[in-house]
Amino acid sequence: MKILTNYFDIRGEQNDAHEFLTFLFEKLNNEILDISNTLAEAEKLSK
Amino acid sequence: MKYDPKTTKPTKPDFSQQIKDNEENKKKNLPIGLKCKNNENKNSLAELSVKNPNFQVSYKGLNNYGNMCYSNVIMQSMVSIHEFVEMLNSIYDKVEEEKSIFTNKNKENTNISFKYPTLYNLVNTMNFYQCNKNTCFFILYLKQNQFYKNISKKYKPCK
Numbered sequence: 736m737k738i739l740t741n742y743f744d745i746r747g748e749q750n751d752a753h754e755f756l757t758f759l760f761e762k763l764n765n766e767i768l769d770i771s772n773t774l775a776e777a778e779k780l781s782k
Numbered sequence: 783m784k785y786d787p788k789t790t791k792p793t794k795p796d797f798s799q800q801i802k803d804n805e806e807n808k809k810k811n812l813p814i815g816l817k818c819k820n821n822e823n824k825n826s827l828a829e830l831s832v833k834n835p836n837f838q839v840s841y842k843g844l845n846n847y848g849n850m851c852y853s854n855v856i857m858q859s860m861v862s863i864h865e866f867v868e869m870l871n872s873i874y875d876k877v878e879e880e881k882s883i884f885t886n887k888n889k890e891n892t893n894i895s896f897k898y899p900t901l902y903n904l905v906n907t908m909n910f911y912q913c914n915k916n917t918c919f920f921i922l923y924l925k926q927n928q929f930y931k932n933i934s935k936k937y938k939p940c941k
Contacts, residue, residue, distance in 0.1 A: 763900045766899075770877060770884075770901075777880070
């Protein structure tokens with residue numbers, strides 16, 4: 736992510752790109768966290 | 783291959799040939815991907831591709847669906863990171879495999895596209911990327927979000 740935002744710093748379009756990346760990774764992070772929590776819970780229950 | 787959301791099925795990007803070519807190029811001291819050595823930097827990508835049939839420039843020439851060039855660049859960069867694509871694919875496959883775990887007690891809509899829209903759209907966009915060279919899948923998803931509405935307000939619509 737840092738590499739990409741640095742790239743846009745050079746390009747001068749950092750605001751939109753940064754907003755886009757923040758939006759994307761925030762959503763993705765939450766979803767992956769939810770998936771890993773669900774899987775961990777299921778593993779606990781199965782033991 | 784023309785993209786049709788009704789009939790086109792997602793296919794996973796196959797990097798095996800690219801990895802093989804890169805390994806062979808390494809042995810022969812030929813350019814790997816976009817990395818060029820010494821004097822080869824001066825040549826255009828087209829010249830390089832003629833000189834070396836194994837030279838690959840992947841994922842270029844995306845359509846711009848109205849002020850989304852920055853997102854196209856990001857998508858392009860992300861798809862080029864094999865490990866990232868592989869990681870998202872493996873998470874996606876895990877959710878598909880373990881569907882029963884993700885089934886809600888109240889039996890609400892537990893479809894992956896509904897529960898994890900970002901992952902679903904990102905993986906599908908990346909998988910469609912090779913055949914249709916556009917990110918329309920993802921743009922459709924973005925359009926449902928406030929993010930796109932905020933960005934769109936800043937610009938005049940594209941002709």
